[in-house]
Amino acid sequence: MSLELASETARAPLSPDALRTIVRDLAEQPDRWIHKVRLATDERWYERLESSEDHEVWLISWLPGQSTGFHDHGGARGAFTVALGELEELSLGGADQGLLIRRLSSGTMRAFGPEYVHDVRNTASGPAVTLHAYSPPLSEMSHYELRAGGLVRTSVEGADQW
Incomplete structure (x- = not known):
């Protein structure tokens, strides 16, 4: 394998299943992250725990009433797990499914593709x-509003805003 091909292979995005394994394994090691958790009253608190060429890991805390609003991940694949507490996830299903609401209890994992x-x-x-x-x-x-016709993009923020 050429050096150039090896470099391209190293930068290929991880699959949603590989990302699910990362968050599951980290959730099983609370001594690596529990001491970092902060509860912020104005908005969700977050901290990047790991960063590499092919992936990153974030820790987020949520107080009652806090939410992300509808958003995408800029073409990245992703996975998350509820390590403590309970959340709710809203997404749009196909034309015949409408709005999907999922209760996510502690230990629940979700993985998703780039769209x-x-x-x-x-x-x-x-x-x-x-x-x-x-x-x-x-x-x-990108952030979206849910309107009668579906999701409408309202803004885009870059990594420099986090």
């Missing part, structure tokens, strides 16, 4: 903590 758009929110009465992995690392995210 996925969702809204994650804490509708429970207590805080929650999640671990997220993205590949390639996030470079931008």
